[in-house]
Amino acid sequence: MTDAMDVDLDSPRGSKRKADSLDDGTPPTHPRRIRALDPDVVNKIAAGEIIVAPVHALKELMENAVDAGSTSLEILVKEGGLKLLQITDNGSGIEKEDLPILCERFTTSKLQKFEDLQAIATYGFRGEALASISHIAHLTVTTKTKDSNCAWRACYDSGRLAPAKPGQSPDPKPVAGRQGTQIAVEDLFYSVPNRRRAFRSASDEYNKIIDMVGRYAVHCSNVAFSCKKHGESSSSIAVQTSASIVDRIRQIYGGSVASELVDFSTSDDRWGFKAAGLATNANYSVKKTTLLLFINHRCVESSNIRKAIEQTYSPFLPKSGHPFVYLSLEIDPRRVDVNVHPTKREVNFLNEDEIIQAICEHIRSKLAAVDTSRTFLTQTLLPGGVWSAPDTHQASKSTPAKADGSGSNNGSNRRTPSRPSENNLVRTDTNLRKITSMLAPAAASGDASSAGSGSRPPAAAQNTEMETIEYEVVADRTPTACRLISVRDLRAAVRDDMHHELTEIFANHSFVGIVDEQRRVAAIQGGVKLFLVDYARACFEYLYQVGLTDFGNFGVIRFSPPLDLQELLGMAMEAENAAAAATKKGEDDFDEAEAVELVASQLIERREMLFEYFGLEISPAGELLSIPLMVKGYTPPIVKLPRFLLRLGPHVSWTDEKACFETFLKELATFYVPERLPAADGEGEDGEVEMDAETKARRNHVRWAVEHIFFPAFKARLVATNSLMRGGILEVANLKGLYRVFERC
Missing domain, CATH: 3.30.230.10 (Ribosomal Protein S5; domain 2)
Incomplete structure (x- = not known):
């Protein structure tokens, strides 16, 4: 059995033969010497990296022609470029003195020192295209400059001048020709037979050439392009110079x-x-x-x-x-x-x-x-089909038949024009009547009608509660580029969690109005559907994404005079203790002073990072100088500032970079989300609540910002996520469904 199967018992099963083993499997007794490759082998390897297919050779030749100032390119192709690839241009041409080194590697007129790569503005610059082609094809160059009396033709082989026929001189020969350069590449990959055999279809290679020529024909304005197969009279591509x-x-x-x-x-x-x-x-x-x-x-x-x-x-x-x-x-x-x-x-x-x-x-x-109108392809009536009106039953009741059995239309089946069905109409004009205009104005507050209109409240009423806040405009501030991998990962996570249908709804919605200020619910129309949106959650998603987009380039809201950080943290700590005492009776309060000191020391210690990345500036003495400006035209709820600063201590992961940025931006977005405010009629949970002038002004400012700042911003740049879809939006009406309900009634 063993002899029949010819099993090698000396070596274990699955062992591989080493590459440096001899023919009998034994390793060599001496290491192999390292030698320099022959220059011809080196050049052919380099040519194989640069010229992978005929289309790559054509791309290099077209770019050289455009660099030479050509306004017309004529391309001739035979057998997909493997047999012949010829390009003729009317550019500046090549000097006769430069022809001997034209096809040597790294010979170029566009680059002198390595630093020139930092400002390269031409297609070619390394001087490898013609050199690579000459090592794997027969290359012929015919060129004439403006000052030359005749054209010069030179043939190349392996980067050097070669005679056109055996026995002739390899020097360039004078010929008749027009200004410009004609480069003919014949028998591409003749010296690399394995590469040439890999191309199975000449038509596939020609299609790739047509695609590449078409791309440059679109981009290179004021340059004419033509490309055709050898032996055919018509061109596959013909673009005039003046074409747009x-x-x-x-x-x-x-x-x-x-x-x-x-x-x-x-x-x-x-x-x-x-x-x-x-x-x-x-x-x-x-x-x-x-x-x-x-x-x-x-x-x-x-x-x-x-x-x-x-x-x-x-x-x-x-x-x-x-x-x-x-x-x-x-x-x-x-x-x-x-x-x-x-x-x-x-x-x-x-x-x-x-x-x-x-x-x-x-x-x-x-x-x-x-995207205000779209064109859809519809299926017409099939041959042999009989058309029937949708209201045939009602028409038979209202139009009695004649005695001869014919209807009022004398037996004709012509379809009469009709207006579009109203259940398919979509309101796209946001200036049309809104919900708030249908409500009776409240006598107590007197601002319900103004809130429903598109007019902006007076400037004095917007910033009444923060008269000391002023925008800092720095004209010469240079934006910084974010190169942090953690921020890029957070941006990618938002894109991966995108809900495409909901994003489209926000991108094309029409704002209807604010439904409930205390629950922070607004109504929008998307297509023929009506949605209720939790605008607090939508604002949170938007503000978090703004934080990722503008990371390191925030504006600032500067306080004048500065605010005491420990005093703000103490206010937030008192509120937390009061809330804890109301919900957890019998428990001892924790040490407020110690907690305030701990959070303040954390923020002061990291003040340089907070200012550099977020614009949150804290002095070494513990003074709050500025906070980030995320939405221009909207004042954040300053009443939430103490709690925002206090939460930065325990709720931000300071030890991990990615988690730190994510948690900080979420806390910042929570701080900026519009707060709950009393309703317009002053009705609260405990009865009648009389609003003062400051609360009314703040309410007007929030309503105006929600309608004219946040929701228009949602249209432009909100990436709606799956979490927002699960609990932030609710479909309450569908126009087609309502029509079916009314029809049954």
Whole structure:
């Protein structure tokens, strides 16, 4: 049995043969010597990293042509670029004296020292494209400058000049030609047969070339592009020099895309970027996202940007629907490192998360602004079908039949025009009548009608309780970029917990009115549905997200004169003891002075971190100088300030960075949430309560802020989470359902 199976009993089962073993399995007696690779092998390895497919060679050649100031590019392709890849431009050309070193590695006119990489503004700069191509293909260059009397043609092999035919001189030869450069790449990968055999379909490679040419044709304005197969008279792509970006998209990607485009542009000096482009609206969707991304005019790929854009569009498009987006992103070259990928397909840049978030928020606002009407495809009457009016039964009662058996329409089946069904109408004008305008004005308070209107209360009535608070405006303050991984993880956690349907409701809602101030409930309309929203929870979610977005860049509310920290903590401690005595009778009170001293020492010890990240400034002597400003135009409830400061001691995890930031921002959001206030008629739990002028002013300020600050902000940037969906919103009416109820009545 053992001989038949030929089992090796000397070595254990599952053991692997080492790579440095000899043919008989025994290890070598001496270590192998380290030798330098042959330069030809080195160059072929480098060429394989840069030129992976014909489309990569074409990309390098197109970028060189655009760098040379070309306004017209003609591309000819044979067998998917493997047999012939030719590009002709009308640029500045190449000097005859530069032709001998044209295809040597690291020869370039765009870079002299390493520091030049920090401000590189051209496509190519390393001088490796033509060198790599010459090692794996037969390369021919024909070029003519403006001052030259004739064109010069040179052939290259392995980075050096080569004769066009055996026995001829390798020196460049004068030929007839027009200004510019023509580069012909023949027999690509002839010296790397394994790579060449890996390409199975020439048509697939040609499709990749067409896609790359189309991307640059859209981005490079004032440059004409044409691309065709060898031997065919018609061009696959033909774009004129004067064509606009929309016309270029229409010619390359079709009219269905071009007719649904929305232009956008945004910038932010804090992150040093400018973004502009075109994106489809909610009427267009396909099965796969088409993203034309150019960073500093270089076509690149970014999975982070693609995922963020798809997430931005998810509330606006149907399930499995994706958009078309052309995005040109210009970033300060000092913030970009393009020298990170052999083909320069990927780049690294600073503040990636902040830039992506700013762009996606701007696109979201654009989509929300134009998302007033949508186009839906509907199924018409099938052939052979018989149409019947929805009110046939009622029509038969009201219109008696004639004696000859025909109806009043003489037997015709024509459908008469009718107005749209009211149960499908959606109110989109927020200036229409609201709930508060239907209520009788309260004689006691006299401010119910004003609260329901869109007018803002007088400025004197808004800040009556905090006359000493003033905004600090610092014009020369430089925003700081957040590079903390913990903050980025917290932002990602919010995005992962997003409820898409609820986010869309908030992004397109119409504010109806405040229903109950004591329970902090407001009504909004989303589509044909009416919802009750716990605006305290919604404000908490929004303020927490604002804290993550503006981390390290908060404004401040400065106190003049400063407040005594221990005095504020003592006030909060007395309130806590009073509440504990009312609910837990018979227990001893804890030491107030010791607790106040402990919390105060914690805050003073960490005062530098609190001011740097949150704008909470505390002096070494224990004076509260400022608190963070999260929402401009809204004064936080200062009555909650002592309790907010006291809770920072036991409820913030000071020992862990991520938990510290999360708990502090949640406490800050809780502090900013609008407080409960007496109702307009003064009716409280214990009977009649007479409101003073200060309480009335505060109530007006909160009502105005909820309607005109918070809910409009929810439209623009609130990411509604699953927790908010579970207990923060309730559907109370559906227009279609109400119509069915009334029909039964």
